[in-house]
Amino acid sequence: MNSRRRFLQQVSLTAGAFSASSLFNQLHAASIDSANQRVMGFTNEAIAADEDYWSVIQQAFTVNPNIINLNNGGVSPSPKVVQEAVERYNKLSNEGPSYYMWRILDQGREPLRHKLALLGGCDAEEIAINRNATEALNTVIFGMDLKAGDEVIGTKQDYPNMIQAWKQRALRDGIQYTQISFDFPIENDDNIVAAYEKAITPKTKVIHVTHIINWVGQIMPVQKIARMAHAHGIEVVCDSAHAFGLLDYKIPDLECDYLGTSLHKFLSAPIGSGMMYIRKEKIEKIWPLLCNGQPRSADIRKFETLGTRSFPIEQGIGEALNFHNAIGAKRKQERIHYLKKYWASKVKEVPGVRIHTSLKPEYSCAICGVSVDGLTPAELDGKLFEKYKIHTVSIVWENISCVRITPHVYTTLNDLDVLVNAITTIATAKK
Template identity: 25%
Template sequence: MKSQFLLDPSITFLNHGSFGACPKLVFKAYQDFQLELEADPVLFIQKKLPVYLKQAKAPLAAFIGCEKEDFFFTPNPTFAINTIMRSLKLQAGDEILSTNHEYGAMDRTWNFYCKNTGVKYIRQPITLPIISKQQILEEFWKGYTPKTKVVFINQISSATALIFPVKEICDHAKELGLITIIDGAHVPGHIDLNITQLNPDFYTGTLHKWMLAPKGSSFLYVKKEFQNSIDPLIVSWGYESVMPSDSQFLDYHEYQGTNDHSAYLCTPQVIQFLDENKWTLISKACKTIVQDNYQRFCNLLNTQPICPITDEFLGQMASIPVKTTQALALKELLYNTYKIQIPVMPLNDAVYIRYSINAYNTQEDLDVLYNALQDIIKTTDLISV
């Protein structure tokens, strides 16, 4: 399987979770669209692009469990969340309930919004280690007050790689009359996703992580009742269009000036690649490798797992606590000396080494990491054990 990807073979690549890796066949489809665009840019953008977008959205809608009219492509989830942020009509003193496990760019987005509106962003602590799903739910809802108007939460956290009980949170949020915004950046192609069943008001996910699409391919789903209240992040020809479609929502958000949509357009080839390679089975095997090695690394680093080692909390990546005060130096050493591409991430006064496992990885890759960490413990003072 590794031969089907474009990754540098000299690197032990354990960081699929950050930006993914694109198969050669999918990348070829991506480049074919770019070549077709350059052959006749006017024809492509004005005539072919609307047709290609519909062809790309239909299989994705089936894959993520929603209607194709209820989402549009975005370059990344940060773009998507900024779109939502700019349209929220909250008042000073209102609260957005979140956790202290959110992605840093999202924290910054909400901090920006709050500084300009007087709204409060509540990073409710979820303590580690996780004992149970019920623990997460109880701790999360302790942050709820009569001023809470919005729930924002990641379905899979970035630094801690934990799967959160988003379905239960969405259900209870609905009972409380709250708006729900879900950051599912790590979800599509990683764990099962059916947006209709989750029933959030807003959901964003990437294709360029675990779905293996070219970089710069994500989506934003908006429930129908909110679609006409979401302003375009970029105002362009779709706004008050002289040739409107039957969806103001898509007019506003799908046509925001000249851009290269090729990463979006090869979505059918992405899903075909996953289907033809029986990705459900591959993903299951990857999750087994993740779980089988988790305690082993904790033992090496003299730390404890941050959750039960089960499918309920872990997918194809895991974060191992590491005792270091030099996270960046450790990451750089692993890459520069040992040729291992892996993130070392601080969060909430702790540091984690997060390994990702995908089809091109084997047990030998984790053995390379294990041996490198053994050597670093013996020869440097970067890690305390």
């Protein structure tokens, strides 16, 4: 009887993150709901500066207190509930892998697909679940029926994996890959759109646009670029790796044809989780990156023929969605922008310090580049960690040279005060 009861309990786990007994409901729902009730009627701007509210959110994370992690633009930590979900389903899987993985946990992908689509504001039949933005976008890049001479326009500031994918297509298939270049920050959407439009030729078939430039955090006007491109009969691929789970937007509003994102950044889903969006009418013509029995099918699931995958990670995504939705997309965006502006507006007044990112919310959110005159990015990055235990990342790419700073919802103002003091001290010592 006990073994049967335990079996039924395990099978009930298939409801997972979206059931009344989800781990989120058990661990965090009550405290976050209480915090939400307290700020009811407040503006998002007011909540962004309410440290009591965000202290509740911060308690859900297990980050190392001995390191100030300000490289969330690379990979963000997951809240405790997401970590426990992955561990819970991993243990279940190992009790009978082929049974629990393929017959039980595999059934959780469809509810997850619908929840991701709900957040993205699109049809669930346009969403495929995979491992990261690179996999999603490479699927599109290598799946397009482009022929020798067809042109793709991107930028020198796009993410390297996407640049290399297009270059590989150029080497393999003879397509023309053209890169334009920007000097960021730019606070004029029309100038950005005009630069893409000027590069268009009669052979241009695709424009590749990065939603948020990972190096310095510039938000690109994807919708305006897409409208311009479509007016010329050109398709648009959007790299939204840093935007999904950070910016409050719906995918169809971008008006792009294809989109890829990583869920382990600002959504704080398990490391190694991602998502691909393809407009429904475009699915049939894109070849899967990995083999599928019906490669010309209009079913988005043809892109999920990955073989054995991590089902626990997929279930963990669901708990990350619960956590994100409990806060609210707009509220979260406002808070993270507030954190970025908090430290950047202070250090930009320090002699010898340069900020490489707009502080206006329409042009940036979390990511901000900073440099100190007389120091290379690697030297500044090293000083921040060696003395202050602040983890950042140095950026030297094309015309960009800075240290990238990226806070997240668990980042405290005390952490950022340490950062401000560190940069001020380092810059003053260079005078």
